[in-house]
Every structure is written in C-alpha cells, then in structure tokens.
Amino acid sequence: MASPRRAAPVPRVRLNRERVIAAAIVIADAGGLEALTMRRLGDDLNVEAMSIYNHVANKDDLINGMADAIFGEIELPSHSDDWKSAIRKRSISFREVLARHPWATTVRDSGTNPGPATLRHHDRVIGTFRNGGFSVEKTAHAFSAVDSYIYGFAMQEKSLPFTTPEETAAMAAIMLAQLPRGEYPYLAELTADHVLTPGYFYGDEFLVGLDLVLDGLETMLETDQRRGSQPPHSRAATRPSAHAVTLNRRVSPDETVHS
Amino acid sequence: MASPRRAAPVPRVRLNRERVIAAAIVIADAGGLEALTMRRLGDDLNVEAMSIYNHVANKDDLINGMADAIFGEIELPSHSDDWKSAIRKRSISFREVLARHPWATTVRDSGTNPGPATLRHHDRVIGTFRNGGFSVEKTAHAFSAVDSYIYGFAMQEKSLPFTTPEETAAMAAIMLAQLPRGEYPYLAELTADHVLTPGYFYGDEFLVGLDLVLDGLETMLETDQRRGSQPPHSRAATRPSAHAVTLNRRVSPDETVHS
DNA sequence: AACCAAAAACTTACGGTGTATGTTTATCTT
C-alpha cells in the first residue's frame, strides 16, 4: 500500500513470548489443555505452528509459561492486613483464578521449575505467615494446608458437570433419577435434599472450608504463643524480624518487602 | 503341541475389561497417564491395540474404569468407629491410594459419570457424617472440605520433584542455590531452615492438615448441637435415624448399610 | 540507499497418537 513499486509489504505482526502465552491461555480456557495444539495456536496467531518455536522451547515450556502467567493473576497478600485476612483475600483470588483457568490445576511442572511470578507469590505468602507470628515449621503447615485445600477445591469444582445453579438442578435431577434405586441412600438424600434445593451452588462451599482451615490455623498459632511447645527439630525463631537465612550471605527477610 | 495333525493351537489368552484396566493401571502408575497408549497397552496384553476396543468403548472409558478401580482400593469408613476416626482412617487410605496412583488426581471424569465403586464409596462417606450427627447441609460442608484437602494434598505431593528424604534434601539444596540471591528471602528461609532439616518429609504434613480440618468439623458439629442454628434452606433432620429420602419410593438409609 | 548478518517466518517430513473400518480367526451353541 505505502510503496507502489513493490508488492504490498504485508506487515507481518511479529510474535513474542507474551503474545504466544496469552493466546495459548485463551485456547486452554475455552477448551482445556487438550484443545491446545501447536497448529491451532499457530492459526490463532496467524502463523505456522513451527514459528512458535522461535519464542518457546517446546510445548512444556509453553505450558510452564502459561502457569506462571496464571500465578501472576493472583492477588498477592497485602502487607497492611493481618495474616488471616491477607491470606483469606489471596485465597479467594487464587480460587477465582483457578476457576477462570481450570486447566491450571493439572499443570504438574509448576513445582519442578517455577517461574518468577510463582516464586514471588510463594515468597509473599510465606512471608505473610512469618510476619503473622508463625514459626518456620508452622508456616510450612499453614502453607500446605491452605494451598492443598484451594487446589483440591478447584479440582472438585472443575470436575463437576455443571456450573450455573440451573445446570446444577437439571443435572442433579438426571443423576438422581439414574441412581440405582435404594442402593446409595445417603447420596440420594444429599442430592435430593441439598443439591436440588433452590439456590444451591457448589462454589459457596469454598468459604466454609477455607474459614475452617484458617480458624484452625489461628488456634494452632495461639496455642503456640501461649506455651512454647515447639516440636524438636524446629530451629527457627518464632518472630522473623531479626531472623537471618542460613545462606552464603545473610539476608534480611524484610529486604524485598516492597516489591 | 498337543495336537500333532494341526498347527499349534496357540491358546490365545482371552481379554476382559478387568484385565485391560489392571494392565492400564500398571502402565499409568509407572509412567503417568501420558505413558498409557493403546498400542503400548496392547503390547503388554500380547494383543493388537484395536482388540482392546472389544472391552472398552474408547480411551476415556478406559480411564474412567481405571478411576473407579482406584476408588475400590480406598478403605471404606468403618461403621463401628465414630465419624471422626472413621473418616480419618479412610482419608489416610485415600491419600495412600492417590500416592500409589498419582495420575488419578488428574482424572476429571470421575465427577461426570462415576462408576459403582465411586458411588458406593461416596455413599458410605456421606452416611458416616449423617450417622455422626451432621445435618445434610453440614455433611455437604464436611464432604467438600475433607475431600478438597485430600485431593489438593495429593496433587501437591505429586508435583514435588522429589520423593524420598534424600532426594528432597538434594533437590532443595539445588533449588536453594539457584534461587536469585535475596529476591525471595522467605522462600529461602523456609527451604534452608525447614526443608533442608534432616528428617524433613513433605508427606508428614498430611496429618497436620487433616486433623486441622477434622477438628474444625467437630467444632462445627458441636456448635450446631448446642444451639439449633440451621441456615434457612436446610430442610433435613439433624439425626438420620428415621429419615427418609425424598425419592419416588421411600428408602431407609440403613437399608444398604451391610454392603 | 545498499548491503548483509541475524532473527523469525515458512515448508517439508517423520514417528507416534486414537480409532473407524473391514477381514480373519477362535469360541460357543446346537
């Protein structure tokens, strides 16, 4: 268009890792990880499949990048809140993110080589517990308990064959009708008297279980503070203020509090 | 061999659904679901890949069958225990089963069309809560909280790049060394002062979180029994003894207690 | 403005996947 002597320049829109990952997430959100193929991704980016490999080492690397991008979407625990409400907010955000990207629950590799967003997120969560008065060991307990619950809930929510309350009622009615008569009475009761109740929505369970866990952690913390009953091999200080990491060089935990 | 006039009879060992599913589980246990291909499964069964389709509708059906077989391995909650120890035992068993078959955590379809072992298991768990004094609604809370935790824990455990304490220490040391210096101080602290502690084993976290959830449920139950503060849309009786399911025909929950 | 290396696109090709379809063989009933 601009140059009349040559054929149309056809301004090829250039690819980069971010655009690739973003497009891949759109595909996976819509059709799950199994819908994400390099050829399909190439189509969406107006590019041949192989061109993607200029920006991504392989499909695993791509999925890893997607997982890290997802972690970047989670609201970090706020420094101005107490540990409980900070963790509560980020947990709610975490669950929303996992509900938005259901495929993310099945990505295994986030533990093997986590990306920067993942590392930052974990560091902040751990820091929130430490600054809230948790010992290193109790921080590990808390971190494990909370995140196990969130991941598991997201997985269960994802595996349900319905989303909206209307779908739920319709699906539950069908499943109830298909249930062998009298063989699973408690399951039938729960379905009939709870799931089929107007306004039932499985997602509402999330906060119930989350608060169960958080209250339990609070109790654990208070017990710890009243009497200093630390298990034997915990060498860490309870308060992190002046604590130093046993690294090559000594590092104050507060060093990167302002990200 | 036996008949000299005809060629060797070659007694083809016949296939059936159980043998197919069992062999598939062996493959998936060893190499994950991605190692499970129809051709590989056929090899293991001394059969062509396509012959498997005489016993299984398609690969999804196969995986579904595998998942149901896994549920059959979980120890059912005992009727002779109180709800808390019954659920505790079956939860520990559940986790062991998921650790033995890590691929099972990612099987989505178990919610969509559950097999008989899955249904029986769920019915028993729900029944245990109901007989323990949980209302229908609180049973839903308890079921969701406990299983979310178990699933999530199994997923986290699976995604760790190490299994044994030795592997853990070695891996943690490497990851710690690779961590950008000072950028993730809390993560580094947790790794150095907890994960690298002799005898650390992530699996030990399971009971901590499980008891946190179970204690929380007990508190929830006691609160409920002291004052009858039921949320508005719960129509179920708190005690299930003489309760009947709102089905076409009335069914006593005790009807199938002896499986 | 002309050149040229480097980056990023495209093209082709290969082995592996699930499974539709058609054929052959084994087994069961009579």
Place this chain on the structure above:
DNA sequence: AAGATAAACATACACCGTAAGTTTTTGGTT
C-alpha cells in the same frame, strides 16, 4: 459337525509434537 457370535488382527486416516532445512523480514552498518 456346522453355523453364529465374539474377539482377535490388519489397514488406513487425520492429527499430534517437533527436527531439519529453506525463505523472508528486519535492523544495524556502511
């Protein structure tokens, strides 16, 4: 012993990730 049925085998297809080779575009230097 024979015919029917079930379950095996064989072939083929479309799609997958990606290795290897080729062409085009881009950006920096003259």
